[in-house]
Amino acid sequence: MCRIYGTFNVHSDEAELRRVADLMHHGGPDAQGVTHRADWALGNNRLSIMDPEGGAQPYHLGRITVVFNGEIYNHRELRERLTGLGFHFDDQCDGSILPALYLTYGDRFAEQLDGMYSVAVMDLRSTPRMVLATDDSGMKPLYYHWERAAGRFRFASELPALLGFTGVRAEEDETGLDAYLTSKTPFGDRTMFRGVRVLPPAATAVVSHRDGLRIRHRPMAHEQGLRPDEGRSLEQAGEQLRALLSDEVARLLVADAPVAAVTSGGLDSSLVTALAARALRAGGGHGSLHTFNIAYTGTWPSDERAYAAEVARASGTRHHQVEIDPATFPDLMGDVVRHLGQPNADPITLSTFSLFRAVRDAGFKVALTGDAADELFGGYARMTQAVAAHHGSDWAEDYLDHLAAVPRALRESLYTDEYAFAVRAAGPALPADIRQILRSSPGTRLQRIAAVEQRYRLPAYHLRRVDHLSMASSIEVRLPFCQPSVVRFAATLTDSHRLVPGLGVKRALYQAAGGLIPRSVLDRPKQPFTLPVTAMLAPGQPLWALARDVLSPNTLRADGRIRPERVAALFEEQAVRPGDSVSLALWSLMSHQLWRQEFFATAATTAPAALRTADRVLLEAA
Template structure:
């Protein structure tokens, strides 16, 4: 795992070498083992290396034998050995045992189409002096990040993290208004946007080609999820476990110590079990325990560790870990409001004490419909399918308007959100179900200036567009498609990448092997949610392999007791929000509305913890990046 940076200038301009070195230094945590630089005519590439495969070889940036092509690469190509054999048969010769050299040879042999042959996680930049083009690519699911910007003087810069770009002279520090709205709604900034005006993320499954002579830029998709084609035959439990085991075995290739996260949930337990079955020595596993019994899963993790005979370590941390508040802004750069980022950061630190690579169970809920919102959406969808929207919208909107919001009541009494969902289209309803701050609350927070500058933009437009792309798919497959395009890369994978890289730890995600994903999303949707139970086919596949008590227990998640935390340890921080100069000086927020939200939460009249946490993270990120909005 590594970090990459680069600069391309126009005409006879020369690359600022000191700027590239400074950019690369900002992401030293992504690769503490070595750095490297390439300086050519108008183009420069930087690299920070975390040595995983071919520790002594594979240094980057790596040049082709004729020195006309050079690559800087972040990630792992798990099928590099197979590709190497294929390339050797075509006449290529290798001087190292690294996947980087295989990537370089793949480009020399197949050109830009090489990305379609890669199986892994990656973000890379490749300069081809023959065509005078810079070629960038990002993996299919968005496991590895890549930011880029076009500056006013024609300079093109890129880097693995936003902090690498922020030190380049002349970079914009103005917030992008629609990205701010996205963040307040979702808790993250979805690609291809960033929080900065003028800086973008390369979307998962895309390539970007930049011609130095003409300045022309082309973004092209090279992969897409297929959720429309009718379900494939098969999908028996044995086949699922066999396919996942193959993905796990590929990700166990490493020349450094390797382990796994073990939360005690079904996904991580299955990954650990498959690793144990393919490793002669006990697998190194680790988990974080909480001092709050309501949020502690360490007992379940220990049960799985005993079952598979792993070498397990657990560390108890406070559920109310306020020391990480400022650290999160530094780690994530952009505002990021997933509260599970805090325990994720801690478990990555624990893992790095023993290993350099860890496997995780991320992606199982997205692939096999394991979230509670999936089940609720499908229940609502049954009624939506029977009553036209033209009738539902006025009827259920009226019911929602008069029904009180009962945050603390039993779930069956909280009908207001259900009425609101039934009054919307399917995509609109799903957007609201994943929102950190719903429309009714968010719009009250904004000033007239914010509302005017949005020009009618609403974040649910992306959800509606994505749903339209696969409108012929099963309703469950549609919302899973939306998850794979938004929540998975924007939240889950961003969370794990930044938290792990902050500790120079590589995390591999077998469930998100693109071949396994392609197969899993083609299974009959009825096998994912059956009789109101999510991940049904995955549970069938693991029964008899993972303890039943793990399979059958309710999903808990990797969370913290945020509502009370913000009323107790962080009450002072919450009170200060209503007078935050960083937020209020933008002119985008209403002081009165913020004060009301703070008072309602502290006085336990309403639970606003997700919105307040988003505002706290926004404030810290604005300070970290010195952001403004004029």
């Protein structure tokens, strides 16, 4: 696991490259390496997980140079195959096979990989070209800045590091606020910064002097023509899924560094925990699996620590109960916003950051989690509601509204006239094909929803958050549910094996977990693993004071996009009648303003350029 960065057709001196590397030191504190020439560079910060004594990056083979972030779980099979073709390897590190793999398969090398990764290759054999690739689920982000006219390209694993390049300015995408409130973070390749993009999942990009930047989208694991197995019973599906997850969890336990598991007390992480503990016992491993759960000082709704402890006892793990004081949240917010690089509207960000910091402090470098099961197996209430909606209803728009940090009607009431004008002029905040997928793509309604969740929401909103907030504490997160074999298996499930309104969600997964985790966990109502923000955003609480300060009328008037009087009304409503919709709206607006303060020195006093332009247009029209 590492952090990577680089340039093409750009001259960077050592000081600039060192600055970019230092901005990601937390993600690769064990070693640093860089290769740079007059017009290109590739650099790496290493978190040593596999073969700590080997695997020094960048990797070199002839006129090929490679840097890599992630884990390749099938590296042994690939090494054996490549050795048979005449290649020689000096160590057993997973990334060492990449130069030979690229020489053998060219731009299609990523199709051979099973794992989580972002890879950058500099090929100098003839015309210089840089090739970059991301994994099928988007577990390892790669942000880039492309100057088309000049042909200059820069990339990095994290947004603050990319902004560390001299030629990349931190300029706000003025309508990014609308995109953020519409989907809790920008979807697709969009970011909150002008001119900065993120490579989508399953993407291969090639940069050259002749052709510029070209991006090819490989089929994601769930897009490979798989069909539901109509002849399989729910019991059979559960047995097959349990066997598959058992194999994948066992593979993901292999590391040359201590491995732990995150146990929230819900189905997904509990199943991963149970399978990991069983795999360690079966493999004759010494000691027990260590598990971690997070809770909050005081008495709060949706506290899951008792369920997590019960799972730990049943699985025989050494359990660590992490507890954080809500009084520390205002100070934590700055760290979280900085490491994310752009707003993410889920209050779980504070919990996630604090939990992985505790995992690190306990001496671990790798953690298994249950992330992505809901997207694959049909675990969200919005999915059930969309499937159950009457055929004459506008279920697709209702479903999209459930993805929002602020529902459409409330969102539109918050915008000033100038910002509403700018938003209309900019066009839809969501990628253009999302509505097309939902309304007219082949497959059932649930299959179309799953396609949107896996291509857009999971990588942007979920996986990038997990990656950035775990690597902030030098923790590599491994995600069994994102393994290609598991994603492909989910695509073969019938709708009824995912969810049936009135009967339950994630039915195949519950079937797989039967007998492995306590009945109390299996039978309890599903609840999200998140911060109880509705209860915590209340008068007298630290988050309330922070939100009132950050969303002051003067700040909002200077920003020019949000009506101060409408925000004041939200505070009044939350104080009298606390509710999830209002509390999330206030949290989201607060997070956005904190992000502006972190990355734009004039955020509190300067309205975005688009609003000044919109103002002029309105005045001229008048």
